Amino acid sequence: xxxxxxxxxxxxxxxxxxxxxxxxxxxxxxxxxxxxxxxxxxxxxxxxxxxxxxxxxxxxxxxxxxxxxxxxxxxxxxxxxxxxxxxxxxxxxxxxxxxxxxxxxxxxxxxxxxxxxxxxxxxxxxxxxxxxxxxxxxxxxxxxxxxxxxxxxxxxxxxxxxxxxxxxxxxxxxxxxxxxxxxxxxxx
Amino acid sequence: xxxxxxxxxxxxxxxxxxxxxxxxxxxxxxxxxxxxxxxxxxxxxxxxxxxxxxxxxxxxxxxxxxxxxxxxxxxxxxxxxxxxxxxxxxxxxxxxxxxxxxxxxxxxxxxxxxxxxxxxxxxxxxxxxxxxxxxxxxxxxxxxxxxxxxxxxxxxxxxxxxxxxxxxxxxxxxxxxxxxxxxxxxxx
Numbered sequence: 517x518x519x520x521x522x523x524x525x526x527x528x529x530x531x532x533x534x535x536x537x538x539x540x541x542x543x544x545x546x547x548x549x550x551x552x553x554x555x556x557x558x559x560x561x562x563x564x565x566x567x568x569x570x571x572x573x574x575x576x577x578x579x580x581x582x583x584x585x586x587x588x589x590x591x592x593x594x595x596x597x598x599x600x601x602x603x604x605x606x607x608x609x610x611x612x613x614x615x616x617x618x619x620x621x622x623x624x625x626x627x628x629x630x631x632x633x634x635x636x637x638x639x640x641x642x643x644x645x646x647x648x649x650x651x652x653x654x655x656x657x658x659x660x661x662x663x664x665x666x667x668x669x670x671x672x673x674x675x676x677x678x679x680x681x682x683x684x685x686x687x688x689x690x691x692x693x694x695x696x697x698x699x700x701x702x703x704x
Numbered sequence: 705x706x707x708x709x710x711x712x713x714x715x716x717x718x719x720x721x722x723x724x725x726x727x728x729x730x731x732x733x734x735x736x737x738x739x740x741x742x743x744x745x746x747x748x749x750x751x752x753x754x755x756x757x758x759x760x761x762x763x764x765x766x767x768x769x770x771x772x773x774x775x776x777x778x779x780x781x782x783x784x785x786x787x788x789x790x791x792x793x794x795x796x797x798x799x800x801x802x803x804x805x806x807x808x809x810x811x812x813x814x815x816x817x818x819x820x821x822x823x824x825x826x827x828x829x830x831x832x833x834x835x836x837x838x839x840x841x842x843x844x845x846x847x848x849x850x851x852x853x854x855x856x857x858x859x860x861x862x863x864x865x866x867x868x869x870x871x872x873x874x875x876x877x878x879x880x881x882x883x884x885x886x887x888x889x890x891x892x
Binding site for chain 1: 793
């Protein structure tokens with residue numbers, strides 16, 4: 517994250533009303549546990565978390581745009597907006613890294629971070645080693661980007677819960693949406 | 705809440721790691737929505753929320769006792785501990801009011817508050833008017849008290865979500881537990 521984006525993100529984070537981080541993590545854990553009981557297959561659980569994250573991300577970006585008077589007209593400038601929004605809504609300090617794309621302009625970047633409010637105290641039991649516990653964050657990023665008119669695929673590429681040294685969410689642009697995608701959201 | 709307990713609660717709250725209040729409320733909303741899909745009957749949903757809250761409360765009080773070096777040897781002094789813990793874990797500023805009990809010493813009090821982090825943006829649709837959305841808080845209080853060796857019944861007596869002017873959780877002492885109840889929790 518550029519130091520300017522980092523500072524702006526921190527200012528937004530300071531202003532944001534807060535809840536207890538531990539209580540939040542326990543609540544998220546209860547949500548995942550409920551899905552485990554209800555849905556069972558790890559892939560489907562991740563799908564549910566992704567969908568929930570997506571609608572939270574749409575809503576969060578709507579608020580972010582209203583509060584910060586942000587413009588983001590090109591995908592190339594979206595990493596700065598994303599790092600600010602992740603700081604404001606999750607307290608996460610992420611670094612954005614473009615993925616190499618040979619001669620072409622890259623359409624993919626990774627958001628890397630080590631602080632993850634979802635995983636306080638969390639250890640996955642062996643039988644759920646395949647469960648993408650953080651998938652809500654990938655869906656959240658997808659929702660944030662969609663509200664900026666960028667239809668993207670997002671994925672958890674690295675997870676400290678699975679033994680990686682960092683967490684990474686990859687973002688790949690599929691297409692720039694026409695104005696009006698936001699209206700679908702209103703009608704939901 | 706006595707002003708001394710209020711100040712102590714605020715100090716604890718300031719020191720506590722934080723999450724975004726809105727993201728927390730949306731996550732809790734997702735949890736309730738998942739239960740609505742899965743369990744359907746409002747009374748059973750409340751039961752699930754109560755159970756989750758209870759285990760979160762047990763865990764929270766364990767941490768509270770470790771961090772604050774608190775002693776609470778009589779039920780009569782428990783309202784102060786409860787108001788501090790509600791502030792530390794939920795940011796809630798509660799007032800405790802003993803319920804009149806005629807000639808006998810009262811074994812019941814109400815915890816009254818207006819700030820409720822669970823219900824940011826929440827409006828219950830008409831078909832879920834009977835859903836006790838805040839039941840997690842009643843379970844949470846029951847868990848907090850059980851860790852203090854007080855077996856209590858707790859209930860949502862008033863809810864602003866249901867049109868009341870305040871929120872109130874009533875606490876009634878059933879019995880003082882013998883030392884060692886905490887061991888059951890360890891084994892869970």
